[in-house]
Amino acid sequence: MNVLDLARPEVRALTPYSSARMEAQGAAIMLNANESPWPPVGDDGQGLNRYPDPQPAALRERMAAVYGVRPEQMLIGRGSDEAIDLLVRAFCRPGVDAIAVSPPTFGMYAVCAGVQGAAVETLPLDADFGLDVDAVLAGLSPAVKLLFVCSPNNPTGGLVPQADIARLASALDGRALVIVDEAYIEFAEAESAATLLGQHANLGVLRTLSKAWALAGARIGALLADADVIALLRRIMPPYPLPTPCVQAALAALDETAQRQTGERVATIVAERERLAAILPTVPGVRAVYPSRANFLTVSLDDAPGVYRALLAQGIVVRDVGRYPGLAGCLRFSIGTPEENARLLDVLHRCAEAA
Numbered sequence: 628m629n630v631l632d633l634a635r636p637e638v639r640a641l642t643p644y645s646s647a648r649m650e651a652q653g654a655a656i657m658l659n660a661n662e663s664p665w666p667p668v669g670d671d672g673q674g675l676n677r678y679p680d681p682q683p684a685a686l687r688e689r690m691a692a693v694y695g696v697r698p699e700q701m702l703i704g705r706g707s708d709e710a711i712d713l714l715v716r717a718f719c720r721p722g723v724d725a726i727a728v729s730p731p732t733f734g735m736y737a738v739c740a741g742v743q744g745a746a747v748e749t750l751p752l753d754a755d756f757g758l759d760v761d762a763v764l765a766g767l768s769p770a771v772k773l774l775f776v777c778s779p780n781n782p783t784g785g786l787v788p789q790a791d792i793a794r795l796a797s798a799l800d801g802r803a804l805v806i807v808d809e810a811y812i813e814f815a816e817a818e819s820a821a822t823l824l825g826q827h828a829n830l831g832v833l834r835t836l837s838k839a840w841a842l843a844g845a846r847i848g849a850l851l852a853d854a855d856v857i858a859l860l861r862r863i864m865p866p867y868p869l870p871t872p873c874v875q876a877a878l879a880a881l882d883e884t885a886q887r888q889t890g891e892r893v894a895t896i897v898a899e900r901e902r903l904a905a906i907l908p909t910v911p912g913v914r915a916v917y918p919s920r921a922n923f924l925t926v927s928l929d930d931a932p933g934v935y936r937a938l939l940a941q942g943i944v945v946r947d948v949g950r951y952p953g954l955a956g957c958l959r960f961s962i963g964t965p966e967e968n969a970r971l972l973d974v975l976h977r978c979a980e981a982a
């Protein structure tokens with residue numbers, strides 16, 4: 628069976644919009660897209676009067692090289708959030724199909740499913756926030772078309788072993804796609820599940836430039852998957868998803884020198900994470916620090932609301948993750964600069980003294 632047999636029939640049958648830029652580009656005189664013939668007033672040479680290439684070749688090549696895939700195995704979108712939305716739209720029929728998630732986890736999967744009218748099946752992580760593959764496989768209903776696996780998981784930080792992902796993809800072959808969200812994989816110093824793409828047509832991997840690459844404001848992410856899946860999603864994607872200034876910012880962030888500097892920064896974040904993970908358990912009021920392979924630490928506290936307020940009063944905002952199942956009384960601390968982290972520890976110590 629072809630993985631596209633899992634997609635919504637109406638999406639497979641759709642005649643996609645054919646944009647002017649897809650049909651022709653690069654001529655000396657461009658009179659096919661009703662653009663302005665002049666750059667905008669105050670233009671800085673970016674050529675913003677022209678619609679952008681839907682999937683700019685230079686960025687595709689650079690991102691594909693960084694992610695270790697062929698360009699046709701990759702869709703670049705407005706953050707990985709857009710890829711999540713496109714996957715749900717393409718594979719889940721409203722009122723019929725479902726996605727599956729393992730809480731506590733990232734909220735966007737369920738939100739996109741809700742918008743699409745797809746059900747959300749929950750197969751919770753185990754007591755140590757690990758993914759129990761046997762329980763997941765036993766618990767999935769036949770309605771599930773997409774299984775989202777977040778690794779490292781937000782907000783608990785755990786990494787799902789590569790062998791478990793391969794086992795899920797094999798078991799669900801012909802039934803569902805396994806989508807591994809690797810928004811934080813750069814901080815895990817682990818191999819990407821993209822290395823498994825050749826063996827599993829029903830596997831997808833989400834990557835983003837928003838975290839390690841410091842480009843949250845540019846909104847650039849990617850889905851790595853079977854070339855047929857990528858081609859299907861392109862049919863339902865808006866015609867010009869990637870703004871020219873964002874593409875320029877991504878290209879700059881991915882040049883050789885920038886890549887090296889980003890690698891150094893990631894190493895600093897990882898070192899800071901390990902330093903904080905060692906110190907935090909010694910701070911009175913801290914009950915547990917969950918082991919994290921990402922750029923954050925989730926911490927269980929005696930008085931999470933009190934600590935949240937005290938930090939805020941000192942100008943430090945953290946994430947209250949207490950509403951997630953299994954995380955009552957927990958806060959999530961993103962790893963900042965060494966100076967910011969020192970401030971965080973300082974305020975936490977003062978909270979403990981005051982308590």
Ligand SMILES: *Cc1c(COP(=O)(O)O)cnc(C)c1O
Nearest residue numbers: 706707708733781810835837848
């Ligand atoms: C931050 C995050 C993303 C990234 O979303 P973008 O749209 O690429 O900015 C995706 N998944 C998870 C789990 C995240 O925490």
